[in-house]
Amino acid sequence: MKILAFDSTAKAASVSILSDGKILADYTVDNGLTQSELLLPMAEAMLGALKLDFSDIDIFATSVGPGSFTGVRIGTALVKGLAFGREAATVAVSTIEALAENLAGIRGIIVPCMDARRGQVYTALFRSDEGGIRRLTEDMAIPLTTLRDMLKEYGGEPIYLTGDGYTGAHKALTELGLELMRTPERCILESAASVARVAERIYLAGGAVSDKELAPTYLRVPQAERERLERLDAEKSAKS
Amino acid sequence: MVYEIHSPEETEALGRRLGEALRERGIKRAFITLDGEMGVGKTVFCRGFASAFGITGVKSPTYTVVNEYRGGGASIYHFDLYRIDGYDDLESIGYHDYVESDGYSIVEWSVRAEDEIPEGAIGVVLERTQIESDRRITISGFQL
Numbered sequence: 001m002k003i004l005a006f007d008s009t010a011k012a013a014s015v016s017i018l019s020d021g022k023i024l025a026d027y028t029v030d031n032g033l034t035q036s037e038l039l040l041p042m043a044e045a046m047l048g049a050l051k052l053d054f055s056d057i058d059i060f061a062t063s064v065g066p067g068s069f070t071g072v073r074i075g076t077a078l079v080k081g082l083a084f085g086r087e088a089a090t091v092a093v094s095t096i097e098a099l100a101e102n103l104a105g106i107r108g109i110i111v112p113c114m115d116a117r118r119g120q121v122y123t124a125l126f127r128s129d130e131g132g133i134r135r136l137t138e139d140m141a142i143p144l145t146t147l148r149d150m151l152k153e154y155g156g157e158p159i160y161l162t163g164d165g166y167t168g169a170h171k172a173l174t175e176l177g178l179e180l181m182r183t184p185e186r187c188i189l190e191s192a193a194s195v196a197r198v199a200e201r202i203y204l205a206g207g208a209v210s211d212k213e214l215a216p217t218y219l220r221v222p223q224a225e226r227e228r229l230e231r232l233d234a235e236k237s238a239k240s
Numbered sequence: 241m242v243y244e245i246h247s248p249e250e251t252e253a254l255g256r257r258l259g260e261a262l263r264e265r266g267i268k269r270a271f272i273t274l275d276g277e278m279g280v281g282k283t284v285f286c287r288g289f290a291s292a293f294g295i296t297g298v299k300s301p302t303y304t305v306v307n308e309y310r311g312g313g314a315s316i317y318h319f320d321l322y323r324i325d326g327y328d329d330l331e332s333i334g335y336h337d338y339v340e341s342d343g344y345s346i347v348e349w350s351v352r353a354e355d356e357i358p359e360g361a362i363g364v365v366l367e368r369t370q371i372e373s374d375r376r377i378t379i380s381g382f383q384l
Contacts, residue, residue: 032341032342068334068336068337069331069332069333069334069337070334070337070338071337073334117331117336118327218332220328220331220332
């Protein structure tokens, strides 16, 4: 079972190919160039090196957010396009969950942090031990002070941050009185290899979706979409 | 600096001068607020700016919110934020992704993003005068 996974939710463009639990190829470009122009040629180069074709891929996966709005849409649209018309499944992976996967094997509380601006982070809490990684909270957009209060409950355990908001969050949370572990640099940035590993688990648990169902997760809902949801809700309650 | 302008061609030429000045000084990223009432020549100014990079086909972003142009090694992001309502809206159009990448963000109705205007922004204001074809254009935050 071969998975082609993408991550474009932060600054880098990342592509990975996983086959039955093994990463065959992993490719990340982080030079500020447009992800929409990078991802497909990167995937083609990797498939070529492996003497594979898009038709050999069983599952197309991408991180669907939260993250940069543009990046989230690039990844989602790309995977929709690749899966459309093929007998292939698609899997949507939370960017936050993929980041936690970067630290798989470490014992402690894992806290991915992506800069959500205005003093907020996109985050969630995970516990990692011999049994694997377990999610403790949903993905959230919260102020760092709220995150500090949540983390106080886990004071006795080693706490590892990760994600592109690492530096800012590490500094701010330390200043707010939390004691944090230092995360190896290689484990900090968004990576398609982690997306692929999480996607494999989701697929085996029956969580694949159709290319039509694959959708971005923004956590913060744009005004136009909020209004549409309110309208739909109003129509629904008017009917019932 | 205030410029007294007598025709749309001169508005376009001033836009071009600003584009050329940024290009010649190797400034690859700039945020330019572009203000003035409807029909005063904002799109014409932007067309002139784009022509400094050999970019043609500039249209008003009123309905598209943002138009992206590339050419001459430059990117231009031309925004009209009139219909943007609140921070989440701003983020949903990829505002920060544009503003924080190399390129020139030219922003109409920047008041909608008041708290999110980066430091060192260049201000361009177009005003009508007593004479129908004349305009007064004020450029602040940058010396041509």
